[in-house]
Amino acid sequence: MDEYTASNLKLWDQWASVHIGSRFYDVPGFEAGRNSLSEIDMAEMPAAAVAGKSLLHLQCHFGLDTLSWARLGAEVTGVDFSPNAITSARQLSAEMNIPARFIQSDIVTLPDALQGQFDIVYTSYGALAWLPDLAKWGEVIQHFLKPGGVFYMIEYHPFIHVFENRSDESGVELKYDYFPHPDKPQIFEVKGASYAGDSPDITHKVEYNWAHSLSEILTALTIRGLHLEYLHEFDYINFKIFRDMEEFAHHRYRLQGVPPLPYMFSLKATM
Numbered sequence: 309m310d311e312y313t314a315s316n317l318k319l320w321d322q323w324a325s326v327h328i329g330s331r332f333y334d335v336p337g338f339e340a341g342r343n344s345l346s347e348i349d350m351a352e353m354p355a356a357a358v359a360g361k362s363l364l365h366l367q368c369h370f371g372l373d374t375l376s377w378a379r380l381g382a383e384v385t386g387v388d389f390s391p392n393a394i395t396s397a398r399q400l401s402a403e404m405n406i407p408a409r410f411i412q413s414d415i416v417t418l419p420d421a422l423q424g425q426f427d428i429v430y431t432s433y434g435a436l437a438w439l440p441d442l443a444k445w446g447e448v449i450q451h452f453l454k455p456g457g458v459f460y461m462i463e464y465h466p467f468i469h470v471f472e473n474r475s476d477e478s479g480v481e482l483k484y485d486y487f488p489h490p491d492k493p494q495i496f497e498v499k500g501a502s503y504a505g506d507s508p509d510i511t512h513k514v515e516y517n518w519a520h521s522l523s524e525i526l527t528a529l530t531i532r533g534l535h536l537e538y539l540h541e542f543d544y545i546n547f548k549i550f551r552d553m554e555e556f557a558h559h560r561y562r563l564q565g566v567p568p569l570p571y572m573f574s575l576k577a578t579m
Contacts, residue, residue, distance in 0.1 A: 319510075503547070
């Protein structure tokens, strides 16, 4: 594991410990029957498409979405590099009596930790920015996907990552590269909170991210023999990532005063 990923692992181990109790993830609501999957997930991969199928969830965090797929009838395996996240996922699975398998592994070394192939490989929101090498990511997806199997992902659009809040609170500014630099991660200070809200116990103060263009993402899949069925782009995002955003519908946000932008995308590809 390279030094940047090792550092991110320390951060995610701490985040996993606080996220499970956060309002953002709402574990009590999930325990009461709430499905954590997004409306896009459910529209594009409904229960009929996953019931009775084996599903591998890459970068599953502490497993709410993985367990939601299980509730829809999938035979699920979740993978994450954080031991704390996997421990919490296994506990939730056992406490709620939802059958699931959870594997602690980095994506790069997953073929050494997990055997078999799957009908569906899945990944979602905020996963790719933590991976320096999408070529290896595509190789791992190919390795675990059965012939005729489906890869499905829903993710934040790479274009939205070029923006940052202005320091004077007057909107956003263009600040970051759109095109990838595998050997040059973006470095962000962790100021005591994560995307899930206030995290006062976080002591690890740095995160490393990597930019990935849409063309890089598509190439990482198609060069491995996956056939693109669709690519959908969405003109909204599901939570308020910038100060100057308005919620125009439930859990749908856009920047104010600018033309429509691509905030999220989904894709489906088959072997």
